[in-house]
Amino acid sequence: MNLNDPTLLRTDSYINGEWVQAPQNRRFAVTNPATGKVIAEVADLDAAAVTSAIDAAVPAQAAWAARTAKDRAMVMRGWYELVLANAEDLAVILTTEMGKPIAEARGEIAYGATFIDWFAEEARRVCGDVMESPIPDKRFLTFKQPVGVFGAITPWNFPIAMITRKVSPGIAAGCACVLKPAEQTPLSALALAELAHRAGIPAGVINIVTGMDAPAIGSTMCEDDRIRKMTFTGSTEVGRILMRQSAGTLKKMSLELGGNAPLIVFDDADIDTAIAGTMASKYRNAGQTCVCANRIFVQDGIYDEFAKRLVAASDAMKVGDGMEDGVEQGPIIDRQGLDKIERHVADALDKGAELLTGGGRHDLGGTFFQPTVLSGMTPQMQMFGEETFGPVSGLFRFSTDEEVVAMANDTEFGLAAYIFTDSTTRLFRVSEALEYGMVSANTGIFSSEVGPFGGVKSSGLGREGSKYGIDEFLEIKFVCVGL
Numbered sequence: 367m368n369l370n371d372p373t374l375l376r377t378d379s380y381i382n383g384e385w386v387q388a389p390q391n392r393r394f395a396v397t398n399p400a401t402g403k404v405i406a407e408v409a410d411l412d413a414a415a416v417t418s419a420i421d422a423a424v425p426a427q428a429a430w431a432a433r434t435a436k437d438r439a440m441v442m443r444g445w446y447e448l449v450l451a452n453a454e455d456l457a458v459i460l461t462t463e464m465g466k467p468i469a470e471a472r473g474e475i476a477y478g479a480t481f482i483d484w485f486a487e488e489a490r491r492v493c494g495d496v497m498e499s500p501i502p503d504k505r506f507l508t509f510k511q512p513v514g515v516f517g518a519i520t521p522w523n524f525p526i527a528m529i530t531r532k533v534s535p536g537i538a539a540g541c542a543c544v545l546k547p548a549e550q551t552p553l554s555a556l557a558l559a560e561l562a563h564r565a566g567i568p569a570g571v572i573n574i575v576t577g578m579d580a581p582a583i584g585s586t587m588c589e590d591d592r593i594r595k596m597t598f599t600g601s602t603e604v605g606r607i608l609m610r611q612s613a614g615t616l617k618k619m620s621l622e623l624g625g626n627a628p629l630i631v632f633d634d635a636d637i638d639t640a641i642a643g644t645m646a647s648k649y650r651n652a653g654q655t656c657v658c659a660n661r662i663f664v665q666d667g668i669y670d671e672f673a674k675r676l677v678a679a680s681d682a683m684k685v686g687d688g689m690e691d692g693v694e695q696g697p698i699i700d701r702q703g704l705d706k707i708e709r710h711v712a713d714a715l716d717k718g719a720e721l722l723t724g725g726g727r728h729d730l731g732g733t734f735f736q737p738t739v740l741s742g743m744t745p746q747m748q749m750f751g752e753e754t755f756g757p758v759s760g761l762f763r764f765s766t767d768e769e770v771v772a773m774a775n776d777t778e779f780g781l782a783a784y785i786f787t788d789s790t791t792r793l794f795r796v797s798e799a800l801e802y803g804m805v806s807a808n809t810g811i812f813s814s815e816v817g818p819f820g821g822v823k824s825s826g827l828g829r830e831g832s833k834y835g836i837d838e839f840l841e842i843k844f845v846c847v848g849l
């Protein structure tokens with residue numbers, strides 16, 4: 367890996383401001399999914415390390431919370447500046463361990479950094495209330511206070527942004543954290559910790575525990591009553607486990623879980639906008655985001671033209687190692703991911719779908735998959751009920767607004783939905799009828815630090831980013847003063 371600053375490549379865990387090895391220096395390999403080569407051996411810590419991280423976080427949190435919000439914001443601002451100053455190295459680390467094209471990795475660093483900046487500002491705007499008292503000789507007010515130490519578990523598909531989106535509001539509020547990154551992408555997390563250290567974020571406020579035994583690390587976080595909140599991004603299955611494990615200590619929970627996004631193209635849509643939006647939503651990160659379009663519903667009148675144009679756009683995509691110039695689609699993260707995509711395509715073809723382009727492994731070998739378009743999809747197919755997490759567009763034909771809203775909502779998930787239409791009334795009617803946490807109209811990309819991100823139903827609890835994000839890390843204390 368060619369870095370301007372090779373000292374950003376950390377391979378030990380970061381606990382209480384120190385770089386920590388596992389007992390007997392146990393390590394696990396991190397591989398580059400584009401080449402299959404091992405790029406680093408990272409400390410494989412166990413549940414005992416989580417407990418020592420919590421031991422460090424508890425006093426660190428109290429001291430950090432005692433500082434003024436303005437002071438915390440200034441330190442965070444330093445972290446933000448360092449992330450920007452080292453953006454290119456962070457992008458190289460990210461692409462090498464995760465596979466997304468370098469242009470997308472640069473975008474993720476910029477996007478991830480905005481959460482640090484945004485929540486540094488929000489820290490200074492946390493305000494309690496003074497309420498009109500219903501009792502003449504009493505006064506009512508509220509304080510907003512940090513929840514305390516929180517546990518965070520993050521996925522591999524956004525190795526930087528999913529960390530900053532959780533850690534920034536938490537530390538802005540005066541909390542401290544113990545975070546476990548995904549085992550495929552620990553290097554981005556450790557580089558962020560190195561920059562936080564350089565920025566002067568005090569020892570114990572951010573702790574990163576790397577390790578292969580996610581179930582033991584997770585349950586230790588959930589069962590320790592000194593951890594007052596869990597924040598998780600990942601699969602619905604694991605989200606449910608964490609919620610169950612946290613029941614005994616009744617923690618606050620934020621869960622950003624799986625999606626099954628419908629993308630609806632109405633006859634009256636601008637077709638150029640719809641194609642550009644579909645390509646951006648579907649093929650970003652090789653289709654491996656929780657908000658990627660999973661079911662593409664196209665109305666009768668525009669269906670054939672849309673399918674033709676989507677095939678042309680998919681065929682024009684450059685697939686390859688994300689570090690190569692102009693590559694728009696990298697490899698799939700691992701074999702398991704590749705197998706699931708193949709399974710979904712085979713199931714659709716078995717049940718009568720028509721293959722318009724792609725459909726199999728790419729000539730590049732490894733975990734590369736061809737950009738694929740399937741037509742004639744039906745609700746009986748696996749892709750209707752489960753996210754594919756790959757570069758496969760499945761097209762469903764529909765006739766009426768009622769029909770498509772019913773199909774779009776016919777899923778346990780409710781994260782993001784997309785609609786393409788030139789009709790304002792339809793835009794409002796359909797947006798209101800969709801049972802989703804986020805609706806993106808006439809654009810395939812909507813994420814920003816300013817908009818609230820989160821889902822309903824089995825897609826999770828709580829909102830990240832936006833003016834609401836910091837509330838997830840605050841408790842409201844009511845104070846009644848007798849005069």
Ligand code: NAP
Binds near residue numbers: 580584656
């Ligand atoms: P995953 O298996 O749930 O893994 C996510 C994280 O949970 C990883 O750090 C993983 O550790 C850890 N983990 C796994 N089993 C665990 C357990 N029993 N206890 C505690 N932690 C455990 O998810 P994934 O398949 O890697 O990620 C993709 C999923 O994330 C998709 O469903 C996607 O939709 C969702 N996602 C949601 C959002 C959102 O904001 N809603 C954003 C991005 C992704 P290891 O890596 O060590 O196994």
